[in-house]
Each structure stands twice: as structure tokens, then as C-alpha cells.
Amino acid sequence: MAATDRLNPSALRRTLGLVRPHLAGQRLLLLGGGALLLLEVVFRVLEPWPTKLVVDAVTRSLGADLSDGGPVASIQLLLACALATLSIVGLRAVCNFGATVLFALGGSRIATVLRARVFEHVQTLSRGDHRSSGSGDVVQRLVTDVGRLQDVAITAGMPLLANVVTLAAMLGVLTWIDPAMALVALVAVLVFLLFSRRSGPAITTAARKTRRSEGNLASIAQETLAGMTHVQAYGLEEERARHFGGSNLKSLHDGVKAKRLAAGLERRTDVLVGISTAAVLVLGGARVLEGAMTPGDLVIVLTYLKTAMKPLRDLAKYTGRIARATASGERVADLLDVVPSIVSPPQPRGPWPVRGELELCSVALAYEPGQPVLRHLDLRVRPGEHVALVGPSGSGKSTVGSLVLRLLDPDEGSVRLDGHDLRELDLRWLRSQVAVVAQEAVLFSGTVEDNIRQGRPEATAAQVEEAARLARVSEFTDRLPDGLDAPVAEGGANLSGGQRQRISLARAFLRGAAVLVLDEPTTGLDPDNVALVTEAIADLALDRTCIVITHDIDTARQADRVIVLEAGRVTWAGAPEEAPLERILAEPDGVDGSSTGGRLRSVS
Secondary structure: OOOOOOOOOOHHHHHHHHHHHHOHHHHHHHHHHHHHHHHHHHHHHHOOHHHHHHHHHHHHHOOOOOOOOOOOOOHHHHHHHHHHHHHHHHHHHHHHHHHHHHHHHHHHHHHHHHHHHHHHHHHHOOHHHHOOOOHHHHHHHHHHHHHHHHHHHHHOHHHHHHHHHHHHHHHHHHHHHOHHHHHHHHHHHHHHHHHHHHHHHHHHHHHHHHHHHHHHHHHHHHHHHHOHHHHHHOOOHHHHHHHHHHHHHHHHHHHHHHHHHHHHHHHHHHHHHHHHHHHHHHHHHHHHHHOOOOHHHHHHHHHHHHHHHHHHHHHHHHHHHHHHHHHHHHHHHHHHHOOOOOOOOOOOEOOOOOOOOEEEEEEEEEEEOOEEEEEEEEEEEOOOOEEEEEOOOOOOHHHHHHHHOOOOOOOEEEEEEOOEEHHHEOHHHHHHOEEEEOOOOOOOOEEHHHHHHOOOOOOOHHHHHHHHHHOOOHHHHOOOOOHHHOEEOHHHOOOOHHHHHHHHHHHHHHHOOOEEEEEOOOOOOOHHHHHHHHHHHHHHHOOOEEEEEOOOHHHHHOOOEEEEEEOOEEEEEEOHHHOOHHHHHHOOEOOOOOEOOOOOOOOO
């Protein structure tokens, strides 16, 4: 998902392509804003004409013989022109305000829809798909980069279109008044386009580097905050600060370069506007002296030139903003272009009453080339059987759990449920048939009931209460003033490890799935909580196919069968009372994830 430094000529088209599908839903807002912008252009063109009338009328009153006929100055004429100016300026302001509000509302709605689309897409990606980008960088793309797309399509794009229309209209009026004056403005426009063509790609490239640096910075901050307990416990504050500071400095340098390039384009445009104004003063003054133009015409030309040059200034200003937003758009497009590696088949097998038979048939899997985690693993779990997977760290136990949930697909072989390859099943339906209790219970901010209900959102209040009772959650919520409505902080920080684990078990009870995967469910708990969680697991595993991944001897002995994994293979299988669990679980882990002691006897 990483962007390259090379400028992609179609970057802007690619960015606009993200926004285009969502424009139709905001058609009325955008059309209304466009109509008001066009009216604003009309009022901009009309704005200097009352001034021209006053200047020419006053000049005639002072005795000048102007080439065109017209009224002399009077109080009535002055008042009429003053009222006309106030009306034109007022109406232009109203149109500008209305257009700004409509475009801002439309842009915000489009950004909201696009952000939801990106978020839904991110949730479909597997762990392997996420491996190339840190979570902080993905959040940066989702929140900040999507917001900046409004600058391309709405905040900058629509006003830019209005400025182009204004420029074209004023060049037309200038051509009608005096073609020579129009030629001066046209030359200024062409010179600006040359400046912009040379500066635009450099600004976009610098902006892309800035956005990537900011994404890396967000990832460092996110992982540091997530591991703050570890950072403080090991005194890593200074080391993490240096790491953050280095990325922060790079982000600063990249950002300054992008802003310097954009500012350079804006200042060159200011100089261009000054030169154009000076040329009009000389040429226009001479034309007035020749009688080819009236003083009022010169006022209109100068006003139009100033007004026509404002779009050029805005073009320079918006070029930098569009470049930065285009870089953000590319990052969002890169994220949306990642095709999920694990998806439902086009025509999945229909659902059936799941018995819970699991088979891993000659499964091989490697996270990195040349570093296999599972080596042609064969494993069968009978319906309703309670199996304990034990073995050294890195032997592939948790990987087996991920395969059952189809969070991963094997490189070779197949994983089957009731004889059906998981790749033939609808992904959402498959996962609804499996309940998971992980070592680290994942809780979200909300209430205890909210977190339990995630097991089955449509469950009734009575069903949630029953699940809480079976998982021994009620033993601590009954003592709380709010009961199941007690608040849960982010990550369950206001609960103990045992309380978090029991809430996770309550989700599994509520889900009522035929297959249960428990990954180190009692690790890190105190003896009292181990006892409560173990009791709840025993109730939960009744009449369900249960795979428990554990290093705990007591937990393993409660299983119907113990399977030992070492270096990605089954090296022992049998009844818990026959398993040499003390030796298996006491041996230190080898460098390759296998035991440093003698290998266990393989049981066919």
C-alpha cells in the first residue's frame, strides 16, 4: 500500500475518480451551489459599471469632451450608482455565502460516504493485506486523507471552476471594450499557466512525501500509545521519543518543501499581476489620451484586470492545496485498490446445520518465504470433541485457530468444516458458526451489555442476561450500581483481566456457535479468576467442537484429547492422562520454535 515517489500523470483523475461515484447523491446541493457561483460571476462582471458611469459623468461635468455620449453628473445619478453598487455587492455576497454553504455541505456529505466506504473496505482486508502498512497510517488515510479530498472536489475544485468562468467572462468584456487590454490579460494568463505547469508536479511530489511522512508518524504514535505500559515499565521513553522525533523532523522537512514550492508559485503570480497592472496603466492611459477610451473605460479595465487576476492568485493558491489533496487521494486510492485476499466465493455452498467436524488436510503455510509455520499438517477434530493444542511458542497453534476462522488461507492443502472446504463457504456465515475467546479480550468503549451483545447483536435482553450468568459476568456486575449497563473504558482499561475474559466468554455463550476456539484463555489470570473462567469454559464447551490452545497443564487435562504441535507438525496425540504435559510444557523453546530437548514420539 505504499506510494511511490514518481509523479503519476493521472493522479488528479484517479483522485477525482474516488469522488465521482458519490456526486450523484448530492446533485441538488452541487447544482444549487454551481448556479449561485455563476450568479456571483455575473455580479462580479457588473460591479465596476456604476463606477464607470460616475467617472465619465463627472469628467463631462468638468468640461471634458468624451468620444461617447452620456449623462453629466447629478445627485440623482450619483445616488442611483451608489445604490446599484450596494445592491450588486450585496447580491454577490449572498450568492458567495450560499454557494460556500452548499458546497461545504455537499463536500462534507461526500467525504462522510467515502470515509464509510473506505472503512468498510479496510474491514474486509486480511492480516496479510494489512502487513505493508501500520495501523496508524491506515487511520491517517481513513480520517485525514479522506477529509482532504474535499479540497480537490469541493473546497478548491468548485471555486476554481467559478474563477475560470469569471476569467473567461471578463476577458470577453475586455475584448469588447478594447482588444489591446484583453491581450495584456491573456498574456498574463498564459505566463501563469507556464509557471503552474512547471511547479505543479514538484508540488504534488513534495506533498506526497509529506503525507507519507505523516502516516509513518501516526503509526509510531499509535504503537507507542498502545504499548505505553511496556514503554514505561522498561524505561523506553527516551528511545521512543528519539524515534518519534526523527520521523517528526522528516515530516517537517517534507512539509516545508511542499509549502515553499506552493508559496513560490503564489509570489511569482503576484509579480505577474503587478507587471500586468503597470502595462495597463501605461497602455490604457495612452489610449485615453488618444480618445480611444474614456476614463471610465480605463477604470473598468483596471478593475477587471484586478478582478481577473484574482482567479490567477487563487489558481496559484489552489494549485498547492490540490497537489496536497491529490497526494491524499492517491493514498486513499492505494488503500481501496488492495484486493482482499480472503473473500467469499461467487457461489458459496448453502448453509446447513453444522455438526462441527474440523479437518486440516496436508496444510502448509508460511508467513514469509522460506519460513514455514505449518508443514503439511494433518489434523481431525470430531463433532463435539474437546481438543487441547499444546506445544512450544511458534509451533503453529494460534495459526490453526486463524485457519479455522479463515483469517488465513493455507498455501497448500485445505481446511474443512463438515467435509466442506472453507474456501467454498460464505465468509460471514462461516464465521457466525465459530466463537472465539482470545488471550487478550478485545473490548470496546460502551457498556458491559454492549460488549456481550457483539456476540449476537439481535439477541434479547433476557438472552444477554443468561449469557452473562453462564460466563460468571453477573458475579461482578451484580455488585455494580449500573449492573450490565456499567461503562467500559477503551480496551476495558477499567476492568481486571479476569473480568474482561469473562465478558469475552459471555459473547461466545451468546453467539451459540457449533465450533469454539479458545486461545490461551486463562493466561495471566489470578487463581480465583482462573477457576471462574475454567468453570465457564467447561459449560461453554458442552456439546460443541472445542479447540483450546494452551500452555496450562490443568486446562489441557480437561480436554478429551491432547495434540502436540512442534515446528508446524503433529508430534504426539492421545488422551490427556497419557500426555507427558509436564515435560512438553516445561521444555524451553528452541530458536526455530521447537523444543530444545529430544523430539516427542510421533503417534499415528
